[in-house]
Amino acid sequence: MDLSMQRAKQGKVASMRAAIITGAGRIRIDTVSRPMPGPTQVRLRLQGCGVCASNVIPWSGPDWMQFPTAPGALGHEGWGIVDILGSDVTDFSVGDRVAALSYNSFAEYDLAESASIVPLPEGLAGRPFPGEPLGCAMNIIDRCDIQADQFVAIIGIGFLGAILTRLAKDAGARVIAISRRPYSLSVARTMGAVETLLMQDHHTIIGDVKALTSGRFCERVIECAGSQWPLDLAGELTGERGRLIIAGYHQDGPRQVNMQLWNWRGFDVINAHERDPAIYISGIKKAIKSVEAGQLALSALCTHVFPFDRLSEALDMARDRPDGFLKAVVSFV
Structure with a gap:
């Protein structure tokens, strides 16, 4: 017709x-x-x-x-x-x-x-x-280039952060999940996080991650919260020549960063947002395969x-x- x-x-x-x-x-x-x-x-x-x-x-x-x-x-x-x-x-x-x-x-x-x-x-x-947020998660994890046994801190455990926890764990990472909600941290543990930290005191978190990583901090940090304080924390947790991946959607105005620290550590900054529909669709197709295979349980998410x-x-x-x-x-x- x-x-x-x-x-x-x-x-x-x-x-x-x-x-x-x-x-x-x-x-x-x-x-x-x-x-x-x-x-x-x-x-x-x-x-x-x-x-x-x-x-x-x-x-x-x-x-x-x-x-x-x-x-x-x-x-x-x-x-x-x-x-x-x-x-x-x-x-x-x-x-x-x-x-x-x-x-x-x-x-x-x-x-x-x-x-x-x-x-x-x-x-x-x-x-x-x-499909759209599931595809986003797949595309973000591709931009992370996670290697086995790397420490990966994920800041902000909502729907996206929980999925990224599972994907990073399946890539062989040792995931440190950071969130302000105890419930979110319990989800992160079920998704494979090896350590969970409450996002309360800035300096306590930095000290804990420094101790967990023997002073090196993290090879990868994924910021999922989309606000200034977690972005500040993400920079502090990213190790020398590491990679800071911005997955949070910062839609409420300009941000400031500690460029002295970012310069000194020499890490890469990846803005993991996509606008090309073809890349979105590629991510959604990967997500379908992942859900079909049982890697991600949408009923729980x-x-x-x-x-x-x-x-x-x-x-x-x-x-x-x-x-x-x-x-x-x-x-x-």
Whole structure:
């Protein structure tokens, strides 16, 4: 069925529910028209979408945030069923279950370029699959270039930090997990961390890591928190000619660094964020293989599932991070 016939079949009345953020901590679920794909796009009937840590600051209403948002905006961790094909799309079929790079997925339907979706195998049927952050984790670990028996400190153990702990451990590293929450540290231990430290006193952590590494500090440090204090700590924990990998999303303004220390230690600094969709998709494909193989157990990592009409609660939980919380997803089914 070509796109014009699909449009005619859908008619002008087809609608969907979509979240619109109207102000700091305020949201409404509106009924809006379903989007129609362009020639190289597909439309997805979403089954779920993860709530990203990067949603928290926009949800708080910073000065640079514009309200109301577009329908579905901020949601970028969606998965679902291909619903309509654009006229030039030949490599997917209606009914395919996929993970997607799309950007208005706090809604029942969203559009994605056909080059930015990945088929999900039958073995993952019925399971949530927030492909974008999983792909990020795979791409970050590639940028780390971890070697066996290296000390790797991971600062900030949320969903991303927990995955990186497992991937670094499987690469042969001795992982030191650092987090402000005892629950997160317990997760890190199950993911393979050999040492866990509460992120409280700056100097105590530095002393502990120095002792654990016989004064050398760490060959790799992965900063996942996205704020100034953990970035300061990351520099202190990176050893000479080591590598500091910035995985946290620093979205709330400029940062200062101790360039005297960074110069003296001579370590490399890697900003492990990607913007090329092809690299994202490569990471998602690796993540699918990892989950299928049992390396990553998403059921343990996605700790809270909310129906769509409780999205505001999911966003609040991502902000407040109560005991037992690691990752929230919203479900449309």
